[in-house]
Amino acid sequence: MSLDQRPTAPVRTVSTARRWAMLVASTLAQAAAAVMVHGPAFLIPTLHDREGMSLAQAGLVAAAPTIGVMLTLVAWGWVTDRRGERFVMLIGLSATTVAGIASALTGGLILLVVTLFLAGAAAASTNAASGRVVVGWFPPERRGLAMGIRQMSQPVGVGIAAISIAVVADGHGVHAALWVPTIACALAAVLAAAVVIDPPRPERKAGTAVTNPYREDSYLARIHGVSVLLVVPQFLVWSFALVWLVQDRDWSPAAAGTVVAIAQVVGALGRIAVGHLSDVVGGRMRPLRWVALAAAATMALLGLTAALDLAVAVLLVVVATLVTVADNGLAFTAVAERAGPFWSGRALGAQNTAQFLAGSAVPPLAGLAIAQWGYAAAFAIAAIFPLVAAPLVPVREERELS
Structure with a gap:
């Protein structure tokens, strides 16, 4: 039996409070990922003025996590389809935290770019997984509102990064500032572990092919x-x-x-x-x-x-x-x-x-x-x-x- 043909778990129901708790966890997970992905852009002044990097080099540091996201989004979606939302959120946020720790402790342009690239690649996990938690647990007549709340995560994450990372970098340096998104992702992983449950999927028969919606x-x-x-x-x-x-x-x-x-x-x-x-x-x-x-x-x-x-x-x-x-x-x-x-x-x-x-x-x-x-x-x-x-x-x- 292939991974795509694995038996589905019995349909579960959750309380309204648990459903909204999962929305909060999904929103905060995506916001934490946004801090990690977009936060390094706010390091550019410090990297240029204090670390002696050219604007091109500082821009490469800022772009590294974004490049990591772009290259791994579909792959994380593929894993989510096969292993489930909770698995992807926990693995992805944990890997983001590890990469964030490495970026905060490392030195030199190349290592900083590599570790931030890996952090962005891992942070991409939350895009599809957290969205599917919301779609899976909220009924159609509440799904638009719920997803609208979840979609607040990006501007909220950018706002948090703009305020915190820039201030910490100015006062304590680049590597101290990188602890901000790292801690945020670690806390998001703990919250996801505590409240997120994979939403129910319809029952499937072994050997039944999955229809590609793009061909319909x-x-x-x-x-x-x-x-x-x-x-x-x-x-x-x-x-x-x-x-x-x-x-x-x-x-x-x-x-x-x-x-x-x-x-x-x-x-x-x-x-x-x-x-x-x-x-x-x-x-x-x-x-x-x-x-x-x-x-x-x-x-x-x-x-x-x-x-x-x-x-x-x-x-x-x-x-x-x-x-x-x-x-x-x-x-x-x-x-x-x-x-x-x-x-x-x-x-x-x-x-x-x-x-x-x-x-x-x-x-x-x-x-x-x-x-x-x-x-x-x-x-x-x-x-x-x-x-x-x-x-x-x-x-x-x-x-x-x-």
Whole structure:
């Protein structure tokens, strides 16, 4: 019997309190992983000013965990499909902690890059596994809200990293700062061990082949494509909002950072609201199309008001942060629902890999556009991508939630 044909455990039920506890554990696991993956970016000033690294070398350190994530997302999804969510979360978070300890104790550029790469590769485990815990334990009519809460993890993790890692690195050095994500992942592993249970899977017969959902229709492929298009304005705003406020609007870095932090909080709350909306309307794709159209309109208005140097442009950058991240939970939930319990790990891995690849290309290409035409033009150009995405959203192909 192959791993993919192993007998399923008897269907279990859990209390409402346990279900929400698993949501908390999944959210914190993903947030801890986000601190590990995105945190090294906040070491760049210290690496450059105190450690004597060039900006290119410091950038390599910051990129190492992200590269590790991109290369292992699908593999972790494959393991999740076969061994279960709890196994992957515990192994992945434990390995992330070990790699984090190594990064905090090591010295030299090469060892730092290698250990952070391994930490990112291990941290990728939480993406599919924690998402599937939420999808598996929450009923369809509550799943959008639950996944919206879980999707808060990334902006929360980035916010924690921005505040803690930068402060610790400035006061005590790079290696001391790396204990922040390491401890966070260790605590997340303990919490996951205490409360997470693999969600039930439907009974399967030995020898029965698992249907590849990608061969049934283009539904999943279209969601992946739509998500890639919607990543463009999201990463543009995330990467350049602070720089735009400082360079074009003459704000102080502290004031600009405050606005960006507020925007991240608003974006996190927006994910919850849109997820709940999808529960109310009984589908993920209609709200996803609405989000795409709203993102196109907001980015176009941001470009126009930035070109005219209007004060309302600052408010619009906050709105843009809210709107451009609102699609993530909808798409993630829809992929898991359509792929099913025996394929959703791989499908979610493919979803995240596509987004990471597209997102990594946005900052350098957007930087070239800004250098050539300015921030306003870059914002306006970004409106094209969600406008193209809107008609591609497979609204008619979505099945009844189950």
